[in-house]
Amino acid sequence: DGGITQSPKYLFRKEGQNVTLSCEQNLNHDAMYWYRQDPGQGLRLIYYSQIVNDFQKGDIAEGYSVSREKKESFPLTVTSAQKNPTAFYLCASSRNLAGSNEQFFGPGTRLTVL
Amino acid sequence: GENVEQHPSTLSVQEGDSAVIKCTYSDSASNYFPWYKQELGKRPQLIIDIRSNVGEKKDQRIAVTLNKTAKHFSLHITETQPEDSAVYFCAASNPDSNYQLIWGAGTKLIIKP
Numbered sequence: 001d002g003g004i005t006q007s008p009k010y011l012f013r014k015e016g017q018n019v020t021l022s023c024e025q026n027l028n029h030d031a032m033y034w035y036r037q038d039p040g041q042g043l044r045l046i047y048y049s050q051i052v053n054d055f056q057k058g059d060i061a062e063g064y065s066v067s068r069e070k071k072e073s074f075p076l077t078v079t080s081a082q083k084n085p086t087a088f089y090l091c092a093s094s095r096n097l098a099g100s101n102e103q104f105f106g107p108g109t110r111l112t113v114l
Numbered sequence: 115g116e117n118v119e120q121h122p123s124t125l126s127v128q129e130g131d132s133a134v135i136k137c138t139y140s141d142s143a144s145n146y147f148p149w150y151k152q153e154l155g156k157r158p159q160l161i162i163d164i165r166s167n168v169g170e171k172k173d174q175r176i177a178v179t180l181n182k183t184a185k186h187f188s189l190h191i192t193e194t195q196p197e198d199s200a201v202y203f204c205a206a207s208n209p210d211s212n213y214q215l216i217w218g219a220g221t222k223l224i225i226k227p
Contacts, residue, residue, distance in 0.1 A: 042203065042219040043158070050212065090157060101146045101207045103215060105157035 003027045006091050006106035013078070013085065013113050021076045021109045023091035032074035033092040033103065036060060043090065049074055078111065086113045116141040118206050120218030128226050133194055135221045137204035138186040144208040147187045148215070149178060152201045161202075162189070191223075199225045 004025040013019045023032065034046040045058030049068040063082025068074055074093075078085045088110050092103040117140040127133045137147075148163035164171045164178045164187065171178050175194075180187040191198055201222050205215040 040222075043217045045214070048214065056212075101213050101215065102148060102160055102163065105159070107157050 004091065004093055004104050004106040006089075006109050008109060009107065011109055011111045013111060015113060016080045018077055018079050019111070021078070021089055021091075021111070023074045023076065023106055024072055025074075025093045025104075025106075026072060027093055027095075027104060028071070029093035029095050029104070030071070031094045032068070033094075034058075034064070034066065034074070034076045035090045035092065037088040037090060037108075039088075046076065046089075084113075085111055087111060116144060116206055116208060116211055116216040118204060118216050118218045120204050120221055122221060123219065124222045124224070126224040126226060127194055129194055129196065131194055133189075133191045133198070133223055135189045135202055135204070135223070136186060137188070137206075137218050138184075139206040139216075140185065141206070141208055141210065142182075142185065143210050144185075144206040144216075146207040146213075147178070147180060148205050148207075149176075149189045150203045150205070152203065152220075154200075158203060194223075194225050196225050196227065199223060 007022045031050050033048040035043040044060050046064050047066040049055035055068050065077045090108045091106040094103045120137045145166040150158035151161045152158040162178050164180050175192050177190045201220045203220045204218040207213050207215050
């Protein structure tokens, strides 16, 4: 399951704190994605990036921010503006949007707000 | 934009029986349809996919069928085994949505011994 990694595996945050989730891939993929998954629910897109230095909001971007300074890295910051951040966060990447659409997922980060 | 509906939300089958999960999509331009399996606490992983120029694809005990006219596609699992228990997600992708995957809500498959 190499290729795309996320850290940390578990993260605890106090209310009012910003936290940053790491996502790194060595698959040479152009596109990267962040999803949020709540218990028993599906995948909701937070942000995605098709190319370095460019990213777009997904369906639930409010309270989150991202950067894409390097092709390999797409960190997600959960800000204090996100009122209910406790969830399982999944990062994914794909080769390029017009070619293979298969998305490869990282192992996820489980964020809990104390 | 594209919308993907998935049914049923939960499916319970006897071990050895077949399971069928169905998805419908709304955008006729969609041309790629993957199925992912997510075990409890793990990452989703691709198990099979199909493109719009093909009607059916098989890989051992799993198969996917696509009906472009009706805009639906289905996952078929035969001879189910305990390790098939998981949540299965369908998705659709098309050029109009920058090839993003639009996801179904998921089906929890329970294999009864």
